[in-house]
Amino acid sequence: MSGGRMKAAVLRGWNDLAVESIEIPEPEPGEVLLRVAACGLCGTDLKMVKGAFEGRGWPPSLPFVMGHEWSGEVAALGEGLGAIDLAVGDRVVAENHIGCGRCPMCRSGRYNLCERAGTPGYRLFGHTAPGALAEYAVRPATMLHKLPDSVNPREAALVNQGSLTVHALRRVAFTAGSTAAIFGPGLLGLLTAAVARASGAERLIMVGRGSRLELAGVMGCDEVVDYEREDPVAGIRRLIGSRGADYVFDCTGNPTVPAQALDSVRRGGKVALLGLTGGTPTSIDVDRLTLDEIDLLGIRSSPNAYPAMIALMRSGAVDLAPLITHVYPIDQVAAAFEALEDRSAIRPIVEF
Ligand SMILES: [Zn+2]
Ligand SMILES: [Zn+2]
Known part of the structure; x- marks a missing residue:
């Protein structure tokens, strides 16, 4: 993948979102390169486009790639992952932050309340670190959950909110x-x-x-x-x-x-x-x-909840198909945001 390019929806300024060709990111040691399959747009994304979270540092700088409700598949494994249960082609969803792992909240399992949130080194993907409104994304392997074959990519983009x-x-x-x-x-x-x-x-x-x-x-x-x-x-x-x-x-x-x-x-x-x-x-x-x-x-975020949501979808106990009503190719990301703003779509999905 090194040196390759990809399509991405790039936020260049407030209310200025454009589909551009940018470099495919390189996975650092311990990270995984993922090919994005589907990415949902939510109200937070819409507010970020308008600059509503400028004071909060979402995004920390421009240009920026948003997108935090998504599914994809493993494209390449970074170094240093050792004997891990992930292989190229595995379908996955990703949590957006997992905390520092060391503070008392993280150690008690409540990593959604990490006490180092917002400090240097902390990353909230799609908000303070690059998101998944792009053909590829990079994430630490620790943030990924594998998907069963029976959960399709579009519905898998709803795992984040379902969790x-x-x-x-x-x-x-x-x-x-x-x-x-x-x-x-x-x-x-x-x-x-x-x-x-x-x-x-x-x-x-x-x-x-x-x-x-x-x-x-x-x-x-x-x-x-x-x-x-x-x-x-x-x-x-x-x-x-x-x-x-x-x-x-x-x-x-x-x-x-x-x-x-x-x-x-x-x-x-x-x-x-x-x-x-x-x-x-x-x-x-x-x-x-x-x-x-x-x-x-x-209620904040979804600590330790992805596996349960995936299991509910795999078993058929919850059927999310009725919620998938508006799907767009990346080139029509502007139309997807319009469907969000005029409330015609519950969750517009951008598909790659
Ligand atoms: Zn969201
Ligand atoms: Zn922490």
């Missing part, structure tokens, strides 16, 4: 036979529904509006509440029962939703927050939280 919902269900200690309400029928909410259904949910309610609610039933929800027609808290209690849901998942990032989520959960229930409000403050009823012993949990 986040697996992590959310673990954080709330989700149990079979329970009820849940999910706010936000975007990709994260729909994946939460699919994984909760596969985990034995008794009753699932999706709260949202518009055409995306149509997919809620396909992905495992029993009922929907359109908040433009009915108060979401009243709707959830009407459908689940007046005591409220065992679990509520806020997949919106909308600062008005956490209070509604707290109003929808039963005494002793659990509320998980999977979205970011972009720093907008929100207010919650502390007395309700305290007197009803409600657990309010933040």
